[in-house]
Amino acid sequence: MKRSMLFLSLLSAALGTASLAHAAEPDVAGLIKSCNNCHGVAGVSVGHSMPSIGGLSETYLLNIMTQWKTGERFSAVMGRLLKGYTDQEIAALAAHYSKQPWVPAAQTLDAKLVAQGKDAIERCSSCHGDTGVPDEDDTPRLTGQWAQYMELELAKYRDDTIKMPHKKMRTNAKKLDAADVAAAAAHYASQKK
Amino acid sequence: MSINRRNFIKSLAAAGSVSLLTIPTSARAAGKGKVVVIGGGFGGSTAAKYIKMMDPAIDVTLIEPNQTYTSCPLSNEVLSGHRDIASLQTGYAGAAKRGINVIHDHVASVDAAKKTVTTNGGQTLGYDALVMAPGIAFDYEAVGGYSKEASKLIPHAYKAGEQTLLLKAQLEAMPDGGLFIISVPPKPFRCPPGPYERAAQVASYMKHHGKAKSKVLILDANDSFSKKGLFEQGWKALYPGMIEWVPGANDGKVERVDAAAKTCFTGLNDHKADVINLIPPHRAGKIAQQTGLTNAQGWCEVVPMTMESTVHKDIYPIGDCCIAGELPVYDMPKSAHMAITQAKVAAGAIIAKLNGLANPQPWYVNTCFSTLAPDYGISVVHVYRVTNNQFVYVKEAGGISPIDAPPLQRKLEAEYCVGWFNNVMADAFA
Numbered sequence: 001m002k003r004s005m006l007f008l009s010l011l012s013a014a015l016g017t018a019s020l021a022h023a024a025e026p027d028v029a030g031l032i033k034s035c036n037n038c039h040g041v042a043g044v045s046v047g048h049s050m051p052s053i054g055g056l057s058e059t060y061l062l063n064i065m066t067q068w069k070t071g072e073r074f075s076a077v078m079g080r081l082l083k084g085y086t087d088q089e090i091a092a093l094a095a096h097y098s099k100q101p102w103v104p105a106a107q108t109l110d111a112k113l114v115a116q117g118k119d120a121i122e123r124c125s126s127c128h129g130d131t132g133v134p135d136e137d138d139t140p141r142l143t144g145q146w147a148q149y150m151e152l153e154l155a156k157y158r159d160d161t162i163k164m165p166h167k168k169m170r171t172n173a174k175k176l177d178a179a180d181v182a183a184a185a186a187h188y189a190s191q192k193k
Numbered sequence: 194m195s196i197n198r199r200n201f202i203k204s205l206a207a208a209g210s211v212s213l214l215t216i217p218t219s220a221r222a223a224g225k226g227k228v229v230v231i232g233g234g235f236g237g238s239t240a241a242k243y244i245k246m247m248d249p250a251i252d253v254t255l256i257e258p259n260q261t262y263t264s265c266p267l268s269n270e271v272l273s274g275h276r277d278i279a280s281l282q283t284g285y286a287g288a289a290k291r292g293i294n295v296i297h298d299h300v301a302s303v304d305a306a307k308k309t310v311t312t313n314g315g316q317t318l319g320y321d322a323l324v325m326a327p328g329i330a331f332d333y334e335a336v337g338g339y340s341k342e343a344s345k346l347i348p349h350a351y352k353a354g355e356q357t358l359l360l361k362a363q364l365e366a367m368p369d370g371g372l373f374i375i376s377v378p379p380k381p382f383r384c385p386p387g388p389y390e391r392a393a394q395v396a397s398y399m400k401h402h403g404k405a406k407s408k409v410l411i412l413d414a415n416d417s418f419s420k421k422g423l424f425e426q427g428w429k430a431l432y433p434g435m436i437e438w439v440p441g442a443n444d445g446k447v448e449r450v451d452a453a454a455k456t457c458f459t460g461l462n463d464h465k466a467d468v469i470n471l472i473p474p475h476r477a478g479k480i481a482q483q484t485g486l487t488n489a490q491g492w493c494e495v496v497p498m499t500m501e502s503t504v505h506k507d508i509y510p511i512g513d514c515c516i517a518g519e520l521p522v523y524d525m526p527k528s529a530h531m532a533i534t535q536a537k538v539a540a541g542a543i544i545a546k547l548n549g550l551a552n553p554q555p556w557y558v559n560t561c562f563s564t565l566a567p568d569y570g571i572s573v574v575h576v577y578r579v580t581n582n583q584f585v586y587v588k589e590a591g592g593i594s595p596i597d598a599p600p601l602q603r604k605l606e607a608e609y610c611v612g613w614f615n616n617v618m619a620d621a622f623a
Contacts, residue, residue, distance in 0.1 A: 033243070033537040034556040037530055038616050046619045047612030076594070076605045077560060077572055084558075084576025084590030149612075152605055161599035 028092045035093065044103045048148040055102025059137040061094035067165055074156060074163040104144025109186050117187025120180035123172040124188075132188040147182070147189035154181050225250050226321035226547035229310050231300050231480060233257030233285060235264075236512030236532030237326030238621040243540035245291045251547060254294040254318055256310070260284060262622070265384060266529045267564070267614050268353035272361050273394040274402070275567055281353060287623045300327075303484040305505040322543040325486060325493065325502070325510040326536070327478025328352075329383055329527075332491075335474045336376075337449030337458075346452040347469045350391075351383065363468045364398055370406040371467035373399075374457055376447040377413040378474040381492070383513045383527040385419040386563045386573070388472060389438075393424070393565035396432035410464065411438045412457060414446040419526070420563060420571055420593050427565040427603075447471065477514035484508070492516035497579040498552055499542035500535055509539040518577065523586030525577065529617055531559045536621075555579055562610035570606030 035053075039045050043054025053061065067073035069082040069090065082090060121130070124142075128134050132142030142150065156162045157173035158181070164170055176184065230241045233255055241255040263282050270276035285295045298312040303323065311317045331349065333340050339347070350360040367373065373395055377388045392409045399407045417440070418424070428436040439445035449458040450471055457464045457471075476482065476491025486493040486504050493510035494503045495517050502508045512532035518524035525531050538555040545552050557577035564570045576590040594606060 030537075030541055030553045031556055033541075034534050034558045036537075036616075036620050037533050037558075038560065038613050040616055040619065045612070045616055046623075047615035049608040049612035050616055076602050076609060077574060080574040080590060080592055081558065081560070081576060082590070084578075084587040148608070152608060155601060156605075159599065159601050162601055 028096050031089060031093065032096055042100045042103075043097045045105070045146065048105075048107065048146050049152060051145060051149045052103065052105055053097050054100030056097060056141055057137045058094045058098035060140050061097055062091060063138055064140075065090045065094060072163075073165050102141065102143070104192055105146045105189065107147060107189060109147060109190050113183045113186035114190045116180070116183035117185075117190070120176070120183040121187050123175055124184055127168075128188070131191040131193065133193070142188035143191040143193060145189060147185040150185035150188060151182055154185065225252065226543075227252045227319060228254070228322045228324065228543060228547075229318050229320040230255045230324040230326060231303075231310065232326035232328060232478070232512070233259070233262060233288070233295075234326060234328050234512060234532065235529040235617065235621045236328075236536045237324060238262075238285075238288060239533045239536035240324045240326065240509075240511060240540050241288055241293050242291060242621065243537055244543060245293050247540065248544045248548070249292065251544065252294070253292075254296060255285070255288055256296045256298060256300055256312060257285065258297060258299045260297055263354040263357070264529070264614070264618065265351070265353045265387075266617075267610070268350075268357050269387070269391045269394040270564060271353075271357050272350075272364060272391065273397040274361075275394075275397070278354070278357060283618060283622045285622075300480050303480065303508075305484060305508060308507060321507065321547055323508045324536070324539055324543075325481050325484070325508055325514065326512045326532070327480050328513045329475040329477065330479045330482070332474040332476055335378075336447060336471065338452060339450050339471060339473060343450070343452040344471075347450060347455075347471045349472050350470055351387070351472050360468070360470055364395060365402075367404065367407065367467040369404045371404070371408075372465075373407065373409045373468045374464060374466040374470065375409065375411045376450075376457060376469065376471045377411060377415065377418075377445075378472050379414040379441075379446075380521075381516065381524065381527065382472065382475045384561075385526050385528075386424070386561065388413075389418055389420070389424045390563040390565065391470070392436045392438075393428060393432065393563075396428070396435045397566055399435065400432060405435075407435070407467075409436045410466070411436070412445045412447050412459060412464065413439060414441045416440045416442050419561075420573055422596050423571040423593055424563070424565070426596060427569055427571065431566050431569060475513075477510070481510060481514045486510055486514075488516070490516070497582055497584045498555055500539040500555075501542065509543065511535040511539050518584045519586050523575075523577075523584075525557065525584070526559055526561060526573075526575065528559055528561045529621075530561060530613075531557070531575075533617060533621060534558050557584070560613065562606060562613060564607050564610050566607070568604045568607050570603060570608070570610045572606050572610075 039053050045052045068075040068079040157170050230237045241253050245253045271278050289295050298314045301311050301313045348356045348360040350356045375388050444459045444461045447457045477487050486502050493515045495515050500509045513527040541553040559575040562572045571594045573593045574591045576587040578585050
């Protein structure tokens with residue numbers, strides 16, 4: 001009797017866990033559909049100013065969304081949205097998008113700028129790599145990201161009125177020649193892997 | 194699986210909000226339902242696409258009279274000349290490619306009891322679920338002297354396309370020092386900040402095309418408007434002295450119009466103008482009214498968990514035709530973004546129902562940009578939750594762009610607006 005009860009409770013626990021794990025997946029699928037509006041299906045954006053987010057690292061995505069939510073990092077729009085999501089939902093979003101394949105943006109770039117970019121990224125490559133593949137998980141991947149989006153991010157770091165948390169990034173962004181901002185962005189945007 | 198993910202699952206289980214959306218292969222094969230979507234705007238096109246994308250076994254038909262869709266979002270930029278109307282247009286090839294049956298026709302009638310839709314062309318289609326997304330209809334008669342015919346002289350330009358180009362031609366032809374009137378109907382109307390963004394785009398045209406002595410006069414039936422403080426700040430910074438707003442309480446409501454004499458009549462005053470842009474009051478699209486889905490105010494009420502009509506089962510009114518949210522302050526705005534998120538909720542609910550699965554948790558989000566100049570954008574954000582079967586506006590989130598934001602934020606938002614537009618067009622139509 002005792003044993004069969006134990007067996008039953010173990011069985012129901014096992015079944016419960018299995019069905020929960022199965023059931024929770026699609027709920028994230030429901031949540032991410034509201035992100036598709038701006039970031040594209042599977043996080044592949046077709047808007048030049050909007051980053052693709054599918055395939056970025058979980059650590060980076062979790063950090064940046066949390067910083068926006070708490071206000072530690074300036075955002076034009078994202079902070080206002082993320083204040084409506086729980087920390088668990090944000091974590092689930094970061095995990096989900098990190099598992100999507102990275103798809104380089106389909107963009108036309110100025111060949112001259114791309115060429116100029118090879119030297120322009122001197123200050124960027126120690127963290128972001130020569131091709132935009134970073135060593136560290138908390139650093140965003142830049143390979144094939146939208147050039148315009150990256151230019152706008154650099155503009156934020158170069159503007160002291162904008163609250164950005166990363167001192168090293170701020171220092172290096174501000175040291176870039178104004179003429180090199182678009183070139184550095186074009187370089188990383190042009191990379192395929 | 195990370196710790197956070199596991200916690201997430203636990204929290205879902207604790208909240209009792211576990212639901213299914215990914216359809217098991219076996220259920221998919223069994224779940225061959227028929228869905229008809231009326232209206233191929235942002236809402237209808239998204240609903241059709243997401244149903245087909247998430248469960249290809251469902252038969253989806255989209256009925257839309259026009260071959261080409263012209264986006265209302267960003268159409269004010271056609272007036273300033275910052276954007277070509279072709280950049281706002283798309284066809285239905287994307288839907289057809291997905292296996293959605295696209296019929297270009299008007300819907301003559303819906304029989305909610307027999308669950309059929311009949312087109313003007315005489316085709317009758319049965320449905321298991323009907324998505325009702327006809328957008329809005331204008332109540333022309335609400336303004337004396339106005340009519341569909343009169344809109345060829347005094348455009349509303351509140352359905353983008355020919356009307357937008359007509360208003361643009363009138364703006365181009367007006368003399369320097371002339372008066373351009375925008376008449377705003379009582380709430381609710383589609384794109385709540387639209388008329389005020391339009392004022393900025395019209396002023397931009399005047400400023401840059403030798404008509405800087407001209408004025409925009411907004412005659413408003415309402416006493417306040419979306420992003421009011423931000424608009425007034427932007428108008429003053431970009432177009433000083435060119436835009437004047439008259440609230441309803443100050444005799445702003447246009448009661449009657451004389452199209453030939455180009456004159457608007459409010460309760461106490463006559464306003465003669467060079468161009469009149471008269472936006473008539475709205476209600477839900479005609480077919481929604483005809484199907485009996487509308488309330489006394491002319492809008493379709495819906496069930497928060499599913500977007501299903503409160504009147505007829507298995508009909509899902511989405512987009513501009515529906516009314517939802519904590520009225521009257523936190524109601525869901527009639528925006529493209531809102532229509533798209535409502536469409537995804539309806540799609541999820543329909544798929545779950547046709548497959549005999551639990552209804553998924555709904556998510557409602559709105560992001561709405563207004564562009565006052567190419568480097569000057571502002572926005573409002575809304576996040577909603579469904580609690581105890583009620584739409585609840587999440588007050589900790591959302592809100593408007595800060596009034597004291599650094600100048601770079603205005604530029605960023607103008608750029609993000611374009612990125613948003615490209616992505617929503619792809620999300621709905623690609």
